Amino acid sequence: AQSVTQPDIHITVSEGASLELRCNYSYGATPYLFWYVQSPGQGLQLLLKYFSGDTLVQGIKGFEAEFKRSQSSFNLRKPSVHWSDAAEYFCAVGPLETNAGKSTFGDGTTLTVKP
Amino acid sequence: GAGVSQSPRYKVAKRGQDVALRCDPISGHVSLFWYQQALGQGPEFLTYFQNEAQLDKSGLPSDRFFAERPEGSVSTLKIQRTQQEDSAVYLCASSLTGGVDTGELFFGEGSRLTVL
Numbered sequence: 227a228q229s230v231t232q233p234d235i236h237i238t239v240s241e242g243a244s245l246e247l248r249c250n251y252s253y254g255a256t257p258y259l260f261w262y263v264q265s266p267g268q269g270l271q272l273l274l275k276y277f278s279g280d281t282l283v284q285g286i287k288g289f290e291a292e293f294k295r296s297q298s299s300f301n302l303r304k305p306s307v308h309w310s311d312a313a314e315y316f317c318a319v320g321p322l323e324t325n326a327g328k329s330t331f332g333d334g335t336t337l338t339v340k341p
Numbered sequence: 342g343a344g345v346s347q348s349p350r351y352k353v354a355k356r357g358q359d360v361a362l363r364c365d366p367i368s369g370h371v372s373l374f375w376y377q378q379a380l381g382q383g384p385e386f387l388t389y390f391q392n393e394a395q396l397d398k399s400g401l402p403s404d405r406f407f408a409e410r411p412e413g414s415v416s417t418l419k420i421q422r423t424q425q426e427d428s429a430v431y432l433c434a435s436s437l438t439g440g441v442d443t444g445e446l447f448f449g450e451g452s453r454l455t456v457l
Contacts, residue, residue: 230383262448269345269432269448270384316383327374327436327446328397331383 228253228319232332239307240340247302247335249317258320259300260329261291265313273315276300287311312339343367345449347433353455354423362418362452366435373416374446375408376432384432390416391439423456430454 229252239245251257258277262270274285281293291302300317314336318329346365354360366373372391376384377400386400392413401408405424410416420427430453434446 267450269450270434270446271448272445275445318383325389325397327372327434327444328386328389328400329446331376331385333381333383 228257228321228330230317230319230330230332232315232317232335234335235333236336236338238338238340241309242306245302245304245307245311245337247315247317247337249300249302249332250298251300251317251319252298253319253321255321258329259291259293260318260320261285261289261300261302262316262318262331263287263313264316264334270316273302307337307339309339309341312337345433345435345447347431347449347452349452350450351453351455353457355457356423356425358423359419359421360423360454362420362431362454364416364418364433364435364449366414366416366433367437367447368414370435370437370447371439372436372444373410374434374436375416375418376434377402378430378432378451380429387418387431420454423454425456428454428456 231250260275261273264270276283276293314334316334318331320329348363375387378384388408389397390410405421407419430451432451434448438444
């Protein structure tokens with residue numbers, strides 16, 4: 227069975243500092259990997275996704291993520307955090323061979339940005 | 342519509358009541374998903390429609406949960422005889438394509454159900 231672990235429940239960074247959110251997955255085949263962001267009272271918004279090809283994926287809002295098969299990781303990064311990035315971030319894995327939309331989500335990481 | 346619309350946004354039900362949650366997906370989107378998000382957790386898959394066909398309902402927690410999408414657009418998630426453990430945010434998402442690669446999911450803002 228597939229699973230996703232986000233080890234950090236809550237992260238606080240200063241505005242302008244770099245950010246890395248960790249995601250580890252367990253899946254038997256080639257995964258379809260996603261990062262979503264959820265602001266309070268809002269729906270989830272897709273930041274980026276990976277299926278194949280270049281292991282460094284660029285997304286919206288200046289985010290990027292790197293797929294490392296050997297480490298079963300798909301960490302999200304941003305070089306300089308803005309106050310508007312404060313939100314909850316979810317990593318997800320989808321089984322492409324059956325239905326990529328039927329994703330398994332991690333429990334999320336809450337990001338707080340200090341001024 | 343411009344986005345996925347869900348109603349009601351908030352619902353308080355007494356234990357044992359039936360509730361119905363509505364999802365209006367983006368016009369023309371083939372795939373529709375329902376997820377359940379408990380407090381402090383990530384969304385969990387409930388069920389999936391491709392047009393009007395419910396292709397996967399493996400995530401529905403019990404036979405008290407029922408979903409339909411009779412005309413391939415609006416969907417309703419019905420919960421009968423609600424229990425306290427049903428309290429959660431119910432998220433609807435739609436996608437333009439169907440089949441294996443359903444593409445990007447567009448999520449609604451969710452319906453928060455509280456069962457007293």
